[in-house]
Amino acid sequence: MGVITGIREKLHFVLYALVAAFIALIVFEWGMNFNGFSGGGALAGKVNGKPIEYRHYERVYESLVDNFRSQALQAELTDAVERELRQRAWDIVVNQIILEEQLEKYNIRVSDEEVVAAVESDNPPMVIVQNFFDQETGSIDREKLEKARMAPENKEIWIRIEDIIRGELVEKKLQQTLNRMVRVSDAELEAVVDRELGSFSASFIPVPYSMAGNDTLFTVTDKEVEDYYNENREMFRQEPTRALDYAVFSAVPSSRDSMSVKNELESLAVNFAEADDDSAFVNLQSDRSDAFDKRYSRADFSVEAGDYVFDESRLEAGGIIGPVADRNAYRLIKVKDVSNGEPVARASHILIPFEEGDATGEAAARETAAVILQDIRAGKRFADLAEQYSQDEGSSSQGGDLGWFARNTMVPEFDEAVFGATTGSLIGPVETRYGLHIISVTGRDTKTITCSEIVRNIRPSDATLENARRKAAEFQIEAEENGFDRAAETLGIDQHTTGYVTKTDMIPEIGYNNTITRFAFTSSKGAVSDVIQTDSGFLVMQVSGNNDSGYRKLDEELQGVIRSELLTRKKGEALDQKLSALLEEKNGNLDAVAGALDGVSVVTAENIRFNEQEIPGYGRDIRLMEAIIGMEPGSVSKPVAISDGRALILLHKKTYEKNDLESRKNMLRAMLEQVKEERFVQDYFAAERRAATIEDLRGF
CATH class of the missing domain: 3.10.50.40 (Chitinase A; domain 3)
Incomplete structure (x- = not known):
């Protein structure tokens, strides 16, 4: 159920995010008073002419800040976090008004009788379940509930609870109203059945864009760029x-600032060595108050600092090492114990990336990797080749050096390759989600130290x-x-x-x-x-x-993007014409078509399953798979777009798993209905928000 499951995971919380969360917050903050936010104060903004009072916006923001601090006690309220929380608060108050309009539009109301009926039902609202569910009996403790309802001291609280229940019922009614607009057609179900249960056998000819000819053969004019921009303007909609x-x-920090920090730590070395309570000393003197009784390997230091700390002449229990400069700080280390631990490794790599599903790009990457390996074996320096070829910006300027790292630091394939090799090994190409890696293992070590340390960050004076x-x-x-x-x-x-x-x-x-x-x-x-x-x-x-137009300007960067898209489109059209003519000339025979083209061949694949996201013996190309599963057995396609060009396809057969086929179809229909309902709510509210006239008067 890969496709459905994937969609469901993405949409699982959509309804709560767009509807229930708004209602819940509004209920807790303001009750069920759906009359906008205007009370005569300064305005944070307007939605379709309805005012949002600034103090209400600030209350939502402060609530989010309080929640952030309660959930992340040690986290700092940085500019980035503050901006995210303010945007979230703004979204809440804007969406609340949009929600209010939908309740009015569909005349959704909840009576007092409905609230009482919900409380007394076998499936009561969540607030009742959370507070009155009896774990021993597995049901609501009705006696406890009734006492709580009747107690005079609970009168005000119970009014609040009823408001929360009213909000939950309103959300449920709105969901049911929107759900009635959703239908699953037979064609939609058939498409999902093909993806989930189908197995396909096909032959195809992949033809890359490069076979259309050199870029210089295709002219993209400024007018074509401008016309594309105007015709597809909604693609470029954006905020001001x-x-x-x-x-x-x-x-x-100047060299004097750095030296000042070093001198400060040097002055502490004797007292640190003699201190009986490392914890108290570190807490008082270090910028990292928890830096005591720590176990470190070389992976916990920069390469240079690690070489200094783990030098045999300095590694002695009870000794003081440093101060040593390490990553914009100085570290003064009091060694408690030296031992062997889990291995760490040092490696350099050359990354040759390719897009997932791009078979042509992957083939080109493997050719490049083969050339690099040949150069290394011929005596060329790994570091020079890393600077020339590697697309890892973080390490290429360092000759590919990744420094020291522990197990499970890198992606699994890379990690397994490095820790399965010995120092001096040349490995690769190793494939990960980033592309292909050629790896040189340059060091291994098992030494660890248990220590306390005083760390002082090097700051500008x-x-x-x-x-x-x-x-x-x-x-x-x-x-x-x-x-x-x-x-x-x-x-x-x-x-x-x-x-x-x-x-x-x-x-x-x-x-x-x-x-x-x-x-x-x-x-x-x-x-x-x-x-x-x-x-x-x-x-x-x-x-x-x-x-402030609401659309991205047609600047030089966007012109380049559009020009590239139009160039690709023109190459695709040239391939369409060429392949269509050959297909007609060869009477639909793929072998004959392939024979008339240089450098291409017919690929035949069995047991192609969309859920597996890969064509056996060929690789990943989602667009090609989409085309295959949309065909009827025995048919030959017109040229279809694939990840890097065009393809002609002959579908040999399409089969389904026969076990409980009808029951599985019915299950898929039910799941598809639920997914469509959730997606419909998401799309519906997104469209309502896009159509709304929203004025942001917050001033930032």
């Missing part, structure tokens, strides 16, 4: 965006920060007086750009920053910001572009 130019004034702030302020004044570009040129400052971003986007190279977002969306084009402090220094920004 802003573009920013900015100058960076880094506050990177006040003097370093003030120096960067002063430079930023000078630039800001110059930019205000003479323009941003002129200031950058005069002071020799590099300019950067964010490109167009929405309120909720992460800003490239910067991350989430609420101060920047507020400036960008409350300032006019050309406005220059005050000096903005970030974790890495200071910024001065200028709004260089704005777009």
Whole structure:
């Protein structure tokens, strides 16, 4: 049941996310008062003309913050988290009004009698089950429930409970109303049966786009790009965006700042060695208060720091190692014990990626891997080839070096290959979900230390920060007086750009920053910001572009995307014409068609099952599989689109598992109805929200 199960997993909480969660929160926060959020205060926004009072929006946001803090006690409320919670609060208050409109549209009401009937039913509302279910009897404790209802001191609480029940019943009625609009057709069921129960035998000729000819044979004009953009404009719908130019004034710790931290730790070394209570000493002196009685291997250090710490001349129980620089910090280590533990490994790799399901791309990747292996065996340096070929940006500049790592750190296939080899081994290509890896195992070690440590992060000093702030302020004044570009040129400052971003986007190279977002969306084009402090220094920004049209602009980047799409489309059309002509000329004989084309052949596969997502003996190509299962036995297809080109297909036969076929079809129909109902609710509310006139007046 792979397809259905996959869809169900994705949609499992849709209804609660879009309906029930709104009702539950509204009930708890405001009761069942579906009259908008207006009470005469400042407004956070409007939905279809109905006001959202700012204080109500803030109450929702504060509730989400409280929940976040209760669920993640040690987590920091960063700009990214705050932005996510504010967006979630905004979605809740907007969707509540949209929900209210649907209740009015379908005249959905719940009477007091219905609430009482629900409480007394054999299947009572969730709030009753949670509070009055008797584990011993397996049923509701009616006596306890009745006492709770009748107790005078519970009067106000019970009114609240009835409101919660009313909300649950409203949600149920709305769900039932929407569900009545959903039907499963015979054609839909047949398609799902083919995917779930069908087995196919087919022959096909895959023809890559490259066989259409060189890119230079196909012209894509500016007008074609513009026409595609206009005809498919809804594809490029987006929230309002802003573009920013900015100058960076880094506050990177100076060598003096680094040396100051090192000196501080050196001054603590003697007292640390003599301390009887490492826990208290670490808690008082370290930036990591839990860094005592820890067990470390080389994998817990950078390569350079690991080499220093695990040098045989320093590894001695009771000894002090360091301070040693490691990943923007200094570490002073008090060794308690040295022993052998689980092995760790060091390796370098070269990654050649390919898209999942792209058989042509995979073949090309394997050819590249073969060339690289040949070069290594011929004596070329692995590091040089990693810099030349590897698509792992994190390690290619380091010659492919991944440093030291423990078991189960890497994806399983990579992990198994490395820990199953010896130092000096050359392995590969190893296939993972990232692509193909050629791996050089450069080290193995089993030594571990049990220790406590004082860790001090290397931070910029006040003097370093003030120096960067002063430079930023000078630039800001110059930019205000003479323009941003002129200031950058005069002071020799590099300019950067964010490109167009929405309120909720992460800003490239910067991350989430609420101060920047507020400036960008409350300032006019050309406005220059005050000096903005970030974790890495200071910024001065200028709004260089704005777009409130609701659609992405046809900028240079988007033109390139569309041009590539049109080029692929033209190549596909050329292949369509070529293959259609050959198919007619050869009377539908695939072998004859393949014989007329250079470099292609007929592939025959048995027992093709959509659930297995792979064609036996060929590989993954979902578009090709979709085409195969949509055919009738004995038919030859017209050219069909596949992941990297076109294909002609002959379907030999289609069979089904015969055991309980009809009962399984009925089960699939029921599951499909449920999936469609859930998807319909999702799509319905998404469409209602898109159609709504939403004014965001929050000012950020």
